[in-house]
Amino acid sequence: MKTTMITLVIALFTTMGMQAQKAMDQFEIQVDGLGCPFCAYGLEKKFKEFKGIKKVAIDIETGDFSFQYPAEKALTMDDITKQVEKAGYTPITSKITRANGSVETSKANNTELSATSEIVTQKILVAGKCGMCEARIEKASNGILGVTEASWKEEQNMLEVTFDKSQTTLDAIQKAVAQAGHDTKAHKATKQAYKDLPACCKYQRLQ
Amino acid sequence: MKQIYNLAILAFIIAGCTSQDKDQTWQLSETIALEGVNPIGIAASDNGIWLSDGDHNRVVLIDDNGKTLKVIDSLDRPMHIATEGNEIIIPQYGNDEVIRFRESAKTVITTKDSLDAPAGVDVRGNEIAIADFYNNKIHYSSNGTDWMTFGKEGKADGDFYYPTDVQITENEIWVADAYNNRVQSFTKNGTHIRTVGVDQDLNAATGIFVTENEIFVTDFENNRIVVFDMAGRFKQEIKDGISKPTDVLVRENKLYVTNYKGSNLTAYTLKEALDVIPEEEHDHDDHEH
Numbered sequence: 001m002k003t004t005m006i007t008l009v010i011a012l013f014t015t016m017g018m019q020a021q022k023a024m025d026q027f028e029i030q031v032d033g034l035g036c037p038f039c040a041y042g043l044e045k046k047f048k049e050f051k052g053i054k055k056v057a058i059d060i061e062t063g064d065f066s067f068q069y070p071a072e073k074a075l076t077m078d079d080i081t082k083q084v085e086k087a088g089y090t091p092i093t094s095k096i097t098r099a100n101g102s103v104e105t106s107k108a109n110n111t112e113l114s115a116t117s118e119i120v121t122q123k124i125l126v127a128g129k130c131g132m133c134e135a136r137i138e139k140a141s142n143g144i145l146g147v148t149e150a151s152w153k154e155e156q157n158m159l160e161v162t163f164d165k166s167q168t169t170l171d172a173i174q175k176a177v178a179q180a181g182h183d184t185k186a187h188k189a190t191k192q193a194y195k196d197l198p199a200c201c202k203y204q205r206l207q
Numbered sequence: 208m209k210q211i212y213n214l215a216i217l218a219f220i221i222a223g224c225t226s227q228d229k230d231q232t233w234q235l236s237e238t239i240a241l242e243g244v245n246p247i248g249i250a251a252s253d254n255g256i257w258l259s260d261g262d263h264n265r266v267v268l269i270d271d272n273g274k275t276l277k278v279i280d281s282l283d284r285p286m287h288i289a290t291e292g293n294e295i296i297i298p299q300y301g302n303d304e305v306i307r308f309r310e311s312a313k314t315v316i317t318t319k320d321s322l323d324a325p326a327g328v329d330v331r332g333n334e335i336a337i338a339d340f341y342n343n344k345i346h347y348s349s350n351g352t353d354w355m356t357f358g359k360e361g362k363a364d365g366d367f368y369y370p371t372d373v374q375i376t377e378n379e380i381w382v383a384d385a386y387n388n389r390v391q392s393f394t395k396n397g398t399h400i401r402t403v404g405v406d407q408d409l410n411a412a413t414g415i416f417v418t419e420n421e422i423f424v425t426d427f428e429n430n431r432i433v434v435f436d437m438a439g440r441f442k443q444e445i446k447d448g449i450s451k452p453t454d455v456l457v458r459e460n461k462l463y464v465t466n467y468k469g470s471n472l473t474a475y476t477l478k479e480a481l482d483v484i485p486e487e488e489h490d491h492d493d494h495e496h
Contacts, residue, residue, distance in 0.1 A: 036411065036427065037247055037261050037453070037467060038326060038340065038371060038385070041284045041300050045324060048301075060245070060262050129410060130428050199369045199386035200411055200428070 024054060024068040026097040027080055031063045031089045032135030036200045039132065043087045063092075071099035077106055086196070090135035109142045111164065118165040119148070124174060126152060126159040127183040129203040136201070140180035144168050159184075233434065233462050233475040235447040239273040241472060246465035248287035248327070248372075248414075249472075250295065251458040257295050258465060258472070259285040266297060273472065279308060287327030287338070287372045287414060287454055298325035298337060305337055318346045319354035327372035327383070327414075334395075336380050338370040345373060345382055349395065357397030362387055365399040372414045372454065383415040383424065390415055390424055390435075403439035414454035414465075423462065425452040432464055448473035 034040040037060060044058045047067060054068040069075050077094055084091045094106040113119070126137050134152050137159060141150035146167025152159045161173055171186055178187035181197045183206040194205070241258070244267060248259035255270045261284045268277040283301030290296070298305045305316040305325050316335065327338035337346040343360040344367070358367045372383035379392045379400060388409040392400045403422055404412060410428035417423070421442065422435040432445040432452060450469035455462065462475040
């Protein structure tokens with residue numbers, strides 16, 4: 001009888017353990033701008049502090065950042081994007097494999113062109129200072145409907161952006177970049193947006 | 208005759224000054240490849256050079272050719288390490304522990320206040336100093352038991368914005384105030400003495416090494432080492448072979464630089480500076496007089 005009870009208890013705990021293991025969502029994020037080890041390890045460290053987070057792994061060389069999180073908390077793509085951005089990083093692509101097997105992926109650029117599209121390429125001054133800035137500025141630009149390509153060069157502090165004039169404007173792009181924390185000629189980042197940038201991204205503000 | 212004699216002495220003095228003033232500068236002498244190591248911190252020992260390899264959670268002891276002699280692994284993001292005798296002292300950024308390794312025996316250094324991402328440590332006899340990255344503080348103990356802290360987040364003298372490295376010299380504590388892009392020195396009571404490098408447009412002063420005559424600072428994003436004299440005056444910029452430098456060390460008249468992105472160690476020796484034609488002479492013909 002005693003043996004049966006022990007077996008049942010072990011079986012129960014094993015099943016519970018398996019269920020607990022199954023009930024984790026897997027998050028895989030490609031993060032850009034992981035050049036500075038202090039900040040990159042900081043991202044890993046800060047995520048480790050989340051209650052319930054498991055198997056946090058970061059590969060500095062490839063920018064692959066992954067972890068598991070309890071499925072019951074139903075962490076969304078938006079939540080995770082915001083959290084990574086809050087830590088100062090820019091998620092380029094994200095993939096969530098839910099505990100039930102379903103897969104969600106993010107898309108970097110949703111712009112679709114039509115026959116009436118009027119494509120132009122323009123350069124604008126955007127303040128920044130490192131690879132992480134580059135990723136953030138390009139992500140903010142690419143996130144605007146109408147933008148097809150964005151490339152920021154650290155040496156010149158210039159953003160070259162290609163966009164459809166029928167869908168967006170250069171002013172709207174500058175506004176989005178400023179909201180991400182980077183001063184442009186037309187729009188300045190708010191004090192809070194600048195403050196929220198990680199240490200290595202604290203560029204010299206434009207006058 | 209006396210005038211000729213005086214002129215001869217003057218000429219002799221000028222010649223002497225010229226040869227002395229033909230300053231020696233640090234020049235690249237070798238590049239030591241580090242297979243699979245992305246070095247962050249560096250410290251010297253009798254047996255070789257210790258390097259922290261944060262990406263791979265280990266520290267490695269190498270010989271002068273870069274050959275790995277010993278590995279301590281299973282660490283959690285080791286950063287700017289230090290050595291003292293046969294000991295290696297390792298700050299672990301990932302788990303907030305600073306540990307001492309002697310042979311294979313490990314002890315944890317207990318500070319009065321908790322740490323949040325210790326990024327650098329230095330030991331000098333019984334003295335220990337720790338750069339506490341996220342708390343923007345330096346923890347210092349003169350005897351290894353009693354601790355004091357100084358610093359807070361900010362930009363004023365004595366404040367820090369993510370300190371990453373620290374060094375104890377005879378009378379001062381030097382701090383790489385990384386994201387304030389400067390170096391600061393303090394008395395051993397934590398009183399600010401001087402700030403160095405603010406005029407050099409540093410972009411992340413991640414590592415420092417101070418000798419009797421010079422202050423070496425890594426300028427991480429600008430891929431260079433900047434050398435200052437003890438008064439904080441600019442002396443030299445070193446760019447040869449540098450790729451995302453994280454730490455510096457002077458050992459046996461050689462300057463070593465850990466290149467995080469280059470996965471190598473570059474060594475520099477003091478050599479007579481090459482003659483450089485002053486900029487004015489270059490541009491002479493272009494000016495209108």
